[in-house]
Amino acid sequence: MSVAVLGAGAFGTALAVALAARGPVVLWGRRIDWQGENPHLPGVTLPAGITVTDRIADALSAGAAGSGASVLLVAIPAQALSGFLDANRAVLDRRALVSCAKGIDLASGRSPAGMLGAACPGATVAVLTGPSFAADIARGLPTALTLACADAAAGQRLQHALATPALRLYRTTDVTGAELGGALKNVIAIAAGAAIGAGLGDSARAAIVTRGFAEMARFAAARGADPDTLAGLSGLGDLILTATSAQSRNFRFGVALGQGAPFDPAITVEGAATARAVAGLAARGGIEMPISALVAGLAEGAIDVKQAMDQLLARPLKEE
Known part of the structure; x- marks a missing residue:
């Protein structure tokens, strides 16, 4: 070919x-x-x-x-x-x-x-x-x-x-699962970067990545994807890479948000637009996506990192 x-x-x-x-x-x-x-x-x-x-x-x-x-x-x-x-x-x-x-x-x-x-x-x-x-x-x-x-x-x-x-x-x-894994991991990577940029530590990042992956799987399943796809390269594998490396533009963008620092507008950050799109789709579909919704607010400048973390920590206690 x-x-x-x-x-x-x-x-x-x-x-x-x-x-x-x-x-x-x-x-x-x-x-x-x-x-x-x-x-x-x-x-x-x-x-x-x-x-x-x-x-x-x-x-x-x-x-x-x-x-x-x-x-x-x-x-x-x-x-x-x-x-x-x-x-x-x-x-x-x-x-x-x-x-x-x-x-x-x-x-x-x-x-x-x-x-x-x-x-x-x-x-x-x-x-x-x-x-x-x-x-x-x-x-x-x-x-x-x-x-x-x-x-x-x-x-x-x-x-x-x-x-x-x-x-x-x-x-x-499973085209749906593969695509959603690649799209949603960018959103969670921004949240992980924001936690690091704000000095909240690696434990906070681990919590965000883990609960963020749960959001990814929940959204993908609601859209008809096979949950096993999200546990593979296109979901969990991509999330691990993107949420832990400074090579990731989405992670670096999150770090800048956490530090309150400017970010080069010429650099494409797909996760920022994806967060806004996903937040709207999740709200209309009744899908619980608290981290994604907060990333959308951060990217739009509607909230800051402290407000976002306060909202996450104030959520009701629940089973994992």
């Missing part, structure tokens, strides 16, 4: 670097004003097997004998995906589209795979998610991810097409 990556941010570029070991890859971005090294992924020189372009037609036509890319990895941030699909849905339909974004669209309440499926009903939609940092993937460090596709046979083909010696893919048909 020939592969193109749509989205030249850090993660899309890292995937292109990893997959270039298998064969030629086309990397598309809206603005390509760099050569050899993507400023979003410093220190990584692109291998010769990657063709970089800002022309979507070039990315879509890449492939053996000009037959077109058979797999498109869509690494476009969740909040920017709707606009991208509005402009390109006709040329994306009837292809294999693998979503590599994590989040929930604020306007529609849909996941990235849900948006891809709605915009391109003839496409085979899959999700690539799990505990990973772009720099690790680009450096060829061992990484395990979840590949979710409702079509089991198509998922198996994609698994073999996208796995590399350093990038191990585990397959599932």
Whole structure:
């Protein structure tokens, strides 16, 4: 299968670097004003097997004998995906589209795979998610991810097409669970970062991560996901990584909130928008999500960390 990556941010570029070991890859971005090294992924020189372009037609036509890319990895941030699909849905339909974004669209309440499926009903939609940092993937460090596709046979083909010696893919048909794990862990990572930034300690972080995971599982189950999926790479695995490492943008954003410090607005923090989307969906569905609701308030500036912790600690005592 020939592969193109749509989205030249850090993660899309890292995937292109990893997959270039298998064969030629086309990397598309809206603005390509760099050569050899993507400023979003410093220190990584692109291998010769990657063709970089800002022309979507070039990315879509890449492939053996000009037959077109058979797999498109869509690494476009969740909040920017709707606009991208509005402009390109006709040329994306009837292809294999693998979503590599994590989040929930604020306007529609849909996941990235849900948006891809709605915009391109003839496409085979899959999700690539799990505990990973772009720099690790680009450096060829061992990484395990979840590949979710409702079509089991198509998922198996994609698994073999996208796995590399350093990038191990585990397959599932639970697209909902895999996506929600990847989206919701960013929300909890912000809360964990806020606890550390405010000087509340590692014990407080552990409590937030544990109770946050319970929220993730509760929300996912209410949306029809298999609870076992949340206990895997795309849920618990990704949560552990994101809530404990300063490489995580969501964790660093939380630390800044806890310290009352500014955070670079140019850095994409998907968990902030996801918290707002999830809080609304949970309220309408009667799903108890206290940590997610408080993260939404923190991200909007409606409350501070002390108020958030006071509200959590004042909740009624209950069984675990």
